[in-house]
Amino acid sequence: MAEKISIRKMRRxxxxxxxxxxxxxxxxxxxxxxEDVVMAVLWExxxxxxxxxxxxxLTEEFVDWNELRVSLTSEVAGVxxxxxxxxxxxxxxxxLLAKGIEELDSFEFERLKGLPRTKVRAWFGExxxxxxxxMAAILYYVYQYDRVLVSEDIARVLQRxxxxxxxxQPRAIEIGLTKVAPAKEAHSLYRALHQxxxxxxxxxxxxxxxxxxxxxxxxxxxxxxxxAADKDAQRRATAKAKRAEAAxxxxxxxxxxxxxxxxxxxxxxxxxxxxxxxxxAAKKTTTRKTAVRKRSR
Ligand code: SF4
Numbered sequence: 001m002a003e004k005i006s007i008r009k010m011r012r013x014x015x016x017x018x019x020x021x022x023x024x025x026x027x028x029x030x031x032x033x034x035e036d037v038v039m040a041v042l043w044e045x046x047x048x049x050x051x052x053x054x055x056x057x058l059t060e061e062f063v064d065w066n067e068l069r070v071s072l073t074s075e076v077a078g079v080x081x082x083x084x085x086x087x088x089x090x091x092x093x094x095x096l097l098a099k100g101i102e103e104l105d106s107f108e109f110e111r112l113k114g115l116p117r118t119k120v121r122a123w124f125g126e127x128x129x130x131x132x133x134x135m136a137a138i139l140y141y142v143y144q145y146d147r148v149l150v151s152e153d154i155a156r157v158l159q160r161x162x163x164x165x166x167x168x169q170p171r172a173i174e175i176g177l178t179k180v181a182p183a184k185e186a187h188s189l190y191r192a193l194h195q196x197x198x199x200x201x202x203x204x205x206x207x208x209x210x211x212x213x214x215x216x217x218x219x220x221x222x223x224x225x226x227x228a229a230d231k232d233a234q235r236r237a238t239a240k241a242k243r244a245e246a247a248x249x250x251x252x253x254x255x256x257x258x259x260x261x262x263x264x265x266x267x268x269x270x271x272x273x274x275x276x277x278x279x280x281a282a283k284k285t286t287t288r289k290t291a292v293r294k295r296s297r
Contacts, residue, residue: 003164003176010180013216014189020212021192026141033110036142041092044137046085054083065107069097092134099127117145136190146183148190150174153197160201162218
């Protein structure tokens, strides 16, 4: 079932996203659609120069694409790694080529262009282990897909934004978006949401106060208020701790002063007692001497 999405909120969101994100340059066109598919995979999330070098090296290392398909993943990964590309692209390429042979009986990916867009999406969506970002790159760059694709990451962003229900599923959101996102903006909207989901609004550790969408985000506003309340509580706790420390220091000083006073008083008393003792002893000596004198007379 399609997710119901506010057209007005979506419009504001599209405008904000367009201000902050852009679509990267498309891959260089190749001689066949299958090669376009390969290049789209190499191009995704990689510098253009490395993608171009990897494409050239793959064509030099393997006799043809079928040889690449039947080669060990580690061999393909080695070529990609030598060009600075992620090795997981080797698995993706081999799976794509395998699906071509299994279902098209060839590498004529051109034939898929004659299918309705939902069928093309399903064809690539069914490839086990094909990461969503690669499927998106192929659909947008090679098959000019004109609907917004929704990955788990993008679904999370739209849920947090309050644009869809908190438990809305990616496919239901995709269908809902067809009613509120113009086809010509599908790719740019996907790219912006993908970049936002993977660079700002990640699953954990996302920074709402610095987010460019915070003004439109229900969850972000709550979180910013929570962060402010936490900071306030922290400030108050620190001030309280400082006051307690100052009071304890003052009490310590007072105790030390009173101990010093008591010590002085004790010392004074001891001095007085000693003097009185001396005086009494002197008096006793005088009395004894007087008595001796009287007796001797
Ligand atoms: S404000 Fe926070 S939750 Fe909302 S989109 Fe931005 S990072 Fe995500």
